[in-house]
């Protein structure tokens with residue numbers, strides 16, 4: 001059963017818009033930030049990570065975003081280029097904005113948090129007029145991510161990208177990626193998330209992210225099926241609700257909830273799971289696979305990333321995902 005039809009004639013597989021930043025991941029893991037002395041630098045930001053993941057899986061990708069006019073900004077653009085991502089629409093800020101930094105604290109494999117430095121962040125300065133219509137016109141998929149909606153002018157840039165994607169028939173994917181620190185109030189957040197979600201074909205988020213969007217609605221038991229059903233009255237064809245290590249469920253317009261098996265992982269840290277899952281899942285549905293197989297692929301990609309130190313750098317190739325699934329099937333990954 002095909003739930004989403006991708007415009008196959010287009011030359012670019014995937015373009016994402018939004019956050020490009022730096023992750024500084026603690027080297028001394030299993031201790032609090034107060035006791036952490038050294039960090040390793042990686043490219044970060046959820047949509048950037050997903051694009052890197054798509055590129056590693058062999059897709060033709062591009063990114064739309066804004067970087068600071070400094071060494072960090074140049075590090076980000078050169079990393080994207082090394083990963084075969086088209087950066088022609090990654091523009092540079094000249095107002096003195098800085099690159100967002102995410103210091104990650106890894107207290108234990110299940111207790112991780114992110115300490116953000118995002119004042120005057122360059123990625124949120126992207127303007128609607130800087131979004132290249134011709135790039136979106138040639139893309140099969142546009143991915144938006146919620147954090148870029150948090151402030152103007154980046155918010156308008158995302159809505160402009162959505163207009164172009166609709167005009168040119170790209171499939172639109174919304175990764176909710178809710179990071180409270182860049183928003184001013186829960187009401188503002190819910191309003192803009194809902195406005196954007198109305199336009200999207202595939203919506204991916206955690207239960208908690210959908211709870212945030214539903215704060216003015218009646219879903220007392222946080223029922224995934226009720227959550228998903230709302231979006232089928234708009235543009236959605238697939239709504240995925242993620243539940244961490246308990247896996248995920250994908251709802252389709254026919255009311256069916258599709259579940260896939262999840263895999264064991266020797267977890268180093270939990271962040272990055274959602275980004276690698278998104279890359280693996282979108283890759284799968286673009287190959288014409290069943291939702292179950294695509295979700296399984298996303299889950300295996302997520303396991304690889306959460307078993308690693310980084311998010312972006314650990315994004316797997318197809319060979320790595322397939323090898324991981326085979327190792328799991330042979331019972332070689334045992335989690336104590």
Ligand SMILES: Nc1ncnc2c1ncn2[C@@H]1O[C@H](COP(=O)(O)OP(=O)(O)OP(=O)(O)O)[C@@H](O)[C@H]1O
Pocket residue numbers: 205206242243244245246247248262263264265267270271272273274275277298299300302303306
């Ligand atoms: N501990 C785990 N063990 C195995 N698989 C996991 C684990 N945590 C997450 N996953 C896989 O990754 C998918 C996405 O994880 P999760 O629901 O935590 O997303 P997320 O909250 O968006 O991630 P992130 O922490 O990157 O924001 C899950 O559906 C599951 O397949």
Ligand SMILES: O=C(O)C[C@@H](O)[C@H](O)C(=O)CO
Pocket residue numbers: 019021022023043044045046049102114179271272273274275311312
């Ligand atoms: O910007 C953030 O919120 C942190 C990201 O850079 C980090 O890579 C992550 O959280 C992955 O999902």
